[in-house]
Amino acid sequence: MAKNTTIKTVFDQVLAADPNLPAKQKQVLAASLALFAAQGFANTSTKQIAAKAGVAEGTVYRRYKTKDDLLAALIKPLVSEVMPRLMREFASQVVRMPTLTRHQFLTTLVANRVDFLQDNWREAKILINEMLMREDLRQQVLVQAAPVIEKNLFPVLDRLKDAGQLRDLGNDVIAQLLIGTILTNLVRANLQGDLHQFIVRTPVLIDFLDRGLAPD
Amino acid sequence: MAKNTTIKTVFDQVLAADPNLPAKQKQVLAASLALFAAQGFANTSTKQIAAKAGVAEGTVYRRYKTKDDLLAALIKPLVSEVMPRLMREFASQVVRMPTLTRHQFLTTLVANRVDFLQDNWREAKILINEMLMREDLRQQVLVQAAPVIEKNLFPVLDRLKDAGQLRDLGNDVIAQLLIGTILTNLVRANLQGDLHQFIVRTPVLIDFLDRGLAPD
DNA sequence: AAGTAGTGAGTGAGTGTTCACTCACTTTCA
DNA sequence: TGAAAGTGAGTGAACACTCACTCACTACTT
Numbered sequence: 250m251a252k253n254t255t256i257k258t259v260f261d262q263v264l265a266a267d268p269n270l271p272a273k274q275k276q277v278l279a280a281s282l283a284l285f286a287a288q289g290f291a292n293t294s295t296k297q298i299a300a301k302a303g304v305a306e307g308t309v310y311r312r313y314k315t316k317d318d319l320l321a322a323l324i325k326p327l328v329s330e331v332m333p334r335l336m337r338e339f340a341s342q343v344v345r346m347p348t349l350t351r352h353q354f355l356t357t358l359v360a361n362r363v364d365f366l367q368d369n370w371r372e373a374k375i376l377i378n379e380m381l382m383r384e385d386l387r388q389q390v391l392v393q394a395a396p397v398i399e400k401n402l403f404p405v406l407d408r409l410k411d412a413g414q415l416r417d418l419g420n421d422v423i424a425q426l427l428i429g430t431i432l433t434n435l436v437r438a439n440l441q442g443d444l445h446q447f448i449v450r451t452p453v454l455i456d457f458l459d460r461g462l463a464p465d
Numbered sequence: 466m467a468k469n470t471t472i473k474t475v476f477d478q479v480l481a482a483d484p485n486l487p488a489k490q491k492q493v494l495a496a497s498l499a500l501f502a503a504q505g506f507a508n509t510s511t512k513q514i515a516a517k518a519g520v521a522e523g524t525v526y527r528r529y530k531t532k533d534d535l536l537a538a539l540i541k542p543l544v545s546e547v548m549p550r551l552m553r554e555f556a557s558q559v560v561r562m563p564t565l566t567r568h569q570f571l572t573t574l575v576a577n578r579v580d581f582l583q584d585n586w587r588e589a590k591i592l593i594n595e596m597l598m599r600e601d602l603r604q605q606v607l608v609q610a611a612p613v614i615e616k617n618l619f620p621v622l623d624r625l626k627d628a629g630q631l632r633d634l635g636n637d638v639i640a641q642l643l644i645g646t647i648l649t650n651l652v653r654a655n656l657q658g659d660l661h662q663f664i665v666r667t668p669v670l671i672d673f674l675d676r677g678l679a680p681d
Numbered sequence: 682a683a684g685t686a687g688t689g690a691g692t693g694a695g696t697g698t699t700c701a702c703t704c705a706c707t708t709t710c711a
Numbered sequence: 712t713g714a715a716a717g718t719g720a721g722t723g724a725a726c727a728c729t730c731a732c733t734c735a736c737t738a739c740t741t
Binding site: 288291292375377378380381382387391418422425426428429430432433434436440441446449453457458460461462463 | 474507508549572590593594596597598603607638641644645646648649650653656657659667669673676677678679
């Protein structure tokens with residue numbers, strides 16, 4: 250359970266696997282991710298990016314025509330590579346269990362996702378912020394994220410329903426309730442900076458979901 | 466239930482009630498709220514604000530030393546005046562009911578807050594965005610919002626607990642679960658721009674909360 | 682009542698700075 | 712040796728913010 254899969258490390262792996270991208274371009278992307286996560290997209294200048302990447306400002310613009318293009322180039326692999334990989338990790342964990350109870354499922358899900366998001370709160374903020382402000386990015390992310398959830402989470406939900414462990418609600422509704430409950434907890438913990446409370450509270454979360462999703 | 470209390474109208478009332486603030490300064494605040502809501506704080510220039518307010522750019526800076534000060538001056542009454550007023554509205558609605566069931570409570574809460582947030586999504590985005598990015602603002606908002614929730618929501622929760630309608634969880638935990646479930650639904654609906662699905666889904670939300678919060 | 686001084690909101694051209702972005706040029710490497 | 716990668720001084724636009732000034736209005740003086 251002590252996973253070291255952070256967005257940053259997985260992102261670095263994805264970059265390293267691309268042979269067509271020169272080293273300095275990878276440094277530009279890595280520096281952008283770090284700076285956007287730390288101070289936000291609008292508050293980061295291309296000069297800062299170049300400095301952090303140890304590269305001239307012109308290098309930033311060789312591959313990406315505008316600063317917006319650079320953001321898009323960051324978010325695309327984040328959604329198309331990083332997120333699916335982490336989702337598959339969870340799915341494979343659950344699939345291995347011979348008999349799956351609702352409680353087992355919830356425990357695995359909450360533990361898995363809470364840890365992950367906790368480690369990647371800064372990067373997740375980029376997504377939240379920019380999705381709120383930019384219609385185009387919002388569409389891009391949603392279109393790419395939807396099939397990932399459908400492929401990895403929905404089959405598990407179906408399996409639970411078949412076993413009589415889950416109420417017969419639409420899979421998208423169940424996903425929303427799960428994600429919402431977990432995400433809210435994370436957001437609250439991060440806004441308050443109150444990590445102790447945060448950890449203590451997870452059994453309560455699981456219990457709440459357990460009751461709310463139990464069949465009649 | 467067909468409330469016309471939007472943030473904008475309540476905000477205008479609050480401004481109108483302040484006799485010490487000159488008319489043009491009120492125009493500056495109103496224009497800022499509209500522009501920040503439409504395009505975000507970072508993407509709005511003081512020149513745009515002055516133009517929209519029908520005022521010289523210097524006027525913007527007479528009362529507010531920096532653009533950040535202007536944002537703070539906007540958010541302060543939003544949290545200290547507008548939010549409490551809307552909270553009290555809900556509380557008084559519930560208090561009037563002679564016998565309060567969990568289901569009644571949830572129905573009132575969900576209907577009340579869903580309508581309100583739906584009408585004020587654009588303004589709410591300012592808060593979400595800036596709270597994510599700015600530590601100081603985050604603290605300011607949380608410190609002011611907490612007592613409002615404690616005074617208006619917590620007594621109702623206590624009443625429900627006394628009537629054996631609610632599980633014996635911490636009030637803050639219950640509040641988190643309620644707010645989280647409702648907010649997630651709103652966010653999802655707004656991100657997808659899918660209003661029909663959104664309305665159809667509220668009974669499911671109420672049912673989920675009903676089961677999750679029912680005593681043993 | 683007429684003149685004078687004081688006050689503070691409002692003005693908008695102006696300031697220095699920073700920004701995203703360009704391009705003529707050099708370096709790297711297949 | 713040619714093409715791709717990298718460079719960094721340079722550019723115009725846009726930015727947040729300033730300041731010397733006007734003007735309407737009030738209050739005090741004669």
